[in-house]
Amino acid sequence: MKLTKDLYQTSLSLLTDLYQLTMAYGYWKAGRSENESVFHLFFRSHPFKGGFTIACGLEYVIDYLDNFKFSEDDIAYLATLKGNDDKPMFEQGFLDYLADLKFTCDVEAVPEGTVVFPQEPLIRIKGPIAQCQLLETPLLNIVNYQTLVATKAARMNLATKGEPVLEFGLRRAQGIDGGLAASRAAYIGGCGATSNVLAGRLFGIPVKGTHAHSWVMSFDTEMDAFETYADVLPNNCVFLVDTYDTVQGVRHAVEVGKKLRAQGHEMIGVRLDSGDLAYLSIKAREILDEAGFPEATIVASNDLDENIINSLKLQDAKINVWGIGTKLVTAYDQPALGGVYKIAAMRKDDGSWDYKVKLSEQVIKISNPGVLQVRRFYQDGEYIGDMIFNEVEKIPEVATIIDPMDATRQRDMPANAEFKDLLQPLFKSGELTYRIPTIDEVKAHAANELKNFHAGVKRFINPHSYPVGLEKTLSDYKYDLIRDLRKRKQS
Ligand SMILES: Nc1ncnc2c1ncn2[C@@H]1O[C@H](COP(=O)(O)OP(=O)(O)OP(=O)(O)O)[C@@H](O)[C@H]1O
Ligand SMILES: O=P(O)(O)OC[C@H]1O[C@H](OP(=O)(O)OP(=O)(O)O)[C@H](O)[C@@H]1O
Numbered sequence: 001m002k003l004t005k006d007l008y009q010t011s012l013s014l015l016t017d018l019y020q021l022t023m024a025y026g027y028w029k030a031g032r033s034e035n036e037s038v039f040h041l042f043f044r045s046h047p048f049k050g051g052f053t054i055a056c057g058l059e060y061v062i063d064y065l066d067n068f069k070f071s072e073d074d075i076a077y078l079a080t081l082k083g084n085d086d087k088p089m090f091e092q093g094f095l096d097y098l099a100d101l102k103f104t105c106d107v108e109a110v111p112e113g114t115v116v117f118p119q120e121p122l123i124r125i126k127g128p129i130a131q132c133q134l135l136e137t138p139l140l141n142i143v144n145y146q147t148l149v150a151t152k153a154a155r156m157n158l159a160t161k162g163e164p165v166l167e168f169g170l171r172r173a174q175g176i177d178g179g180l181a182a183s184r185a186a187y188i189g190g191c192g193a194t195s196n197v198l199a200g201r202l203f204g205i206p207v208k209g210t211h212a213h214s215w216v217m218s219f220d221t222e223m224d225a226f227e228t229y230a231d232v233l234p235n236n237c238v239f240l241v242d243t244y245d246t247v248q249g250v251r252h253a254v255e256v257g258k259k260l261r262a263q264g265h266e267m268i269g270v271r272l273d274s275g276d277l278a279y280l281s282i283k284a285r286e287i288l289d290e291a292g293f294p295e296a297t298i299v300a301s302n303d304l305d306e307n308i309i310n311s312l313k314l315q316d317a318k319i320n321v322w323g324i325g326t327k328l329v330t331a332y333d334q335p336a337l338g339g340v341y342k343i344a345a346m347r348k349d350d351g352s353w354d355y356k357v358k359l360s361e362q363v364i365k366i367s368n369p370g371v372l373q374v375r376r377f378y379q380d381g382e383y384i385g386d387m388i389f390n391e392v393e394k395i396p397e398v399a400t401i402i403d404p405m406d407a408t409r410q411r412d413m414p415a416n417a418e419f420k421d422l423l424q425p426l427f428k429s430g431e432l433t434y435r436i437p438t439i440d441e442v443k444a445h446a447a448n449e450l451k452n453f454h455a456g457v458k459r460f461i462n463p464h465s466y467p468v469g470l471e472k473t474l475s476d477y478k479y480d481l482i483r484d485l486r487k488r489k490q491s
């Protein structure tokens with residue numbers, strides 16, 4: 001395989017699990033492939049034991065859907081697949097159907113950067129069931145990872161209390177696309193820049209960096225290393241000071257900083273990458289201040305995450321910029337968001353909807369029926385609750401929301417509260433109708449959204465559980481449907 005040619009210039013329509021194709025074949029063979037259905041993509045619990053999640057990945061999703069087409073090569077490959085009987089898995093008629101397939105669904109989604117909660121649909125797809133089914137895997141692949149990383153980045157940025165976080169994760173990321181997607185999601189979640197140059201070029205993210213230990217080690221002395229770097233990049237000097245002795249390293253940086261200043265340049269600062277970052281940053285700050293460099297930045301890196309940042313803040317560490325790699329891009333303490341994609345309705349012959357529910361012994365795994373929308377209520381600039389409702393049914397004047405995990409918990413949204421509906425139209429009959437926001441608009445949206453939530457939602461330990469519920473008639477309907485299904489199961 002030639003990586004750039006074969007992988008990066010291929011159609012992505014086969015980026016799905018085989019079972020989506022066998023089901024699509026089944027729908028087609030049974031004459032059901034064009035039956036109208038509704039699917040929702042949602043997750044069941046916040047990552048990192050947190051109280052919020054940042055939706056991310058939609059621009060990739062839009063690009064995927066807009067280019068959804070099986071190429072001749074894709075079809076030729078599918079024709080080679082064999083069943084257990086060693087005969088072709090798919091008959092020619094189905095391959096012709098795939099070759100002619102045009103994306104014709106209606107798609108609604110929550111804009112990227114929006115704060116979202118368990119059970120809320122992030123994406124709703126309505127259209128021929130074979131198309132909806134094929135999209136399950138790629139949509140989850142895109143949204144789960146980027147949402148996870150954007151949320152992790154937001155947590156890290158909350159911990160630094162506005163001080164810049166630089167994303168340094170490419171070397172530890174999950175492969176090539178993982179690294180790119182992580183840099184994008186981390187920027188949306190709040191990081192100020194990335195060290196990933198290709199992400200800079202592809203997404204328009206600022207790129208930043210310092211230098212590595214190898215630079216220092218390649219010279220006879222640390223002073224030589226710093227001086228040479230200063231000669232080459234006099235306006236880009238953040239000296240990594242911990243290769244041999246951190247305190248001595250800071251003193252060397254100061255010496256070179258003074259020479260730079262005499263030449264009309266200003267050293268940006270130093271980077272600490274090992275040892276006790278609280279103690280060493282306080283010491284470095286003292287040395288820099290005393291030497292006349294009160295503006296010099298102290299960058300810290302070394303396996304940081306939001307908890308270590310919190311702890312360093314409590315120790316009064318004098319760190320102004322936080323370089324974070326591994327624990328951000330691998331979402332270290334929770335490596336996957338458990339987003340799922342479930343069917344929720346099918347159109348009947350008379351034009352009405354047949355709503356679907358997946359049963360489970362675990363309440364959290366019972367899916368929600370309907371053609372769902374999310375209404376977010378707010379008062380005095382603060383979000384106060386979200387209502388998941390069935391858009392095609394009439395809803396009562398008073399918005400009562402019922403906790404999907406515990407039907408005894410309900411509350412009424414105040415009649416005078418303002419609201420907005422989160423799912424926005426993206427595609428109408430397969431045509432893109434949405435203005436894709438710039439990455440900086442998405443980033444600003446995420447930051448604004450977070451501001452509008454009560455601080456309790458954003459704390460790390462035992463976060464406040466923001467009220468999200470099913471609209472009352474939807475909840476009642478869901479429980480009737482569950483009772484009905486259980487009765488049918490017993491008989
Ligand atoms: N003052 C501190 N409080 C809490 N955690 C810290 C503090 N200083 C550093 N850490 C964190 O401790 C972890 C490991 O640091 P440790 O000192 O064990 O190894 P190290 O400095 O990486 O050593 P080396 O790089 O020389 O092998 C890192 O995740 C780092 O971010
Ligand atoms: O610690 P992270 O959050 O992943 O941040 C990125 C790390 O990458 C670099 O280290 P390098 O790859 O040279 O390895 P090392 O510092 O762990 O030896 C850099 O010095 C950071 O320590």
Ligand SMILES: O=C(O)c1cccnc1
Nearest residue numbers: 168195208209210211325
């Ligand atoms: O520029 C840096 O300092 C950097 C880049 C990648 C990983 N660690 C550090």
